Amino acid sequence: MAAVHQPPTTDAALEEPRDAPRDGHAAPTGPKRERVGFLLLIVGTGLLYLVGLDAIDLWTPDEPRYAAIAEELRSFRHGVRGLVLLHLNDEVYTQKPPLYFWLAALLGAPGGQVDEIAARLPSAMAVNKAS
Numbered sequence: 001m002a003a004v005h006q007p008p009t010t011d012a013a014l015e016e017p018r019d020a021p022r023d024g025h026a027a028p029t030g031p032k033r034e035r036v037g038f039l040l041l042i043v044g045t046g047l048l049y050l051v052g053l054d055a056i057d058l059w060t061p062d063e064p065r066y067a068a069i070a071e072e073l074r075s076f077r078h079g080v081r082g083l084v085l086l087h088l089n090d091e092v093y094t095q096k097p098p099l100y101f102w103l104a105a106l107l108g109a110p111g112g113q114v115d116e117i118a119a120r121l122p123s124a125m126a127v128n129k130a131s
Contacts, residue, residue, distance in 0.1 A: 049124050049125075050121075050124060053116060053117045053120045053121065053124060054115065054116040054117045054120075056116075057116065058116060058119060063119060063120075065088065066096075066100070066101070066104070066119060067104065067114050067115075067116075067118075067119040068088055068089070069086055069087070069088050069093055069101050070100075070101045070104035070105045070108060070114040070118070070119060071105070071108065071113060071114040072086075072087050072088065072090075073086065073087075073101050073102065073104075073105040074104075074105035074106075074108050074109055074113070074114055077090075078090075083098075083102075084098065086098055086101055100122050100123070103121075103122035104118050104119050104121075104122055105118075107121050107122065
């Protein structure tokens, strides 16, 4: 009959690993830990981009013009037709596509006006894809 070899048991082998949590809860690992890290990255990036959007007035000449167009759109002064055919000071404005103005008007609707934050937030949220 062959003897079975068993490793010697020592006190060090019975101890808990040094990185084991003391409160009995395991730290997140694997995909869950990656999601938490990704979420923290998104929140941090959002704070960097969004904090201070209203710190200074709209820069001339473009930002006040675009905010005025979005405000006319938000006020619905020109009715349904004004959603497609943009206006600046009640004159038809055809120099830019309407998507930015729709977003700025939508973001300004809860506050009742298109302010610095509503005018700048669509551009701050835009994502550029590197080719």
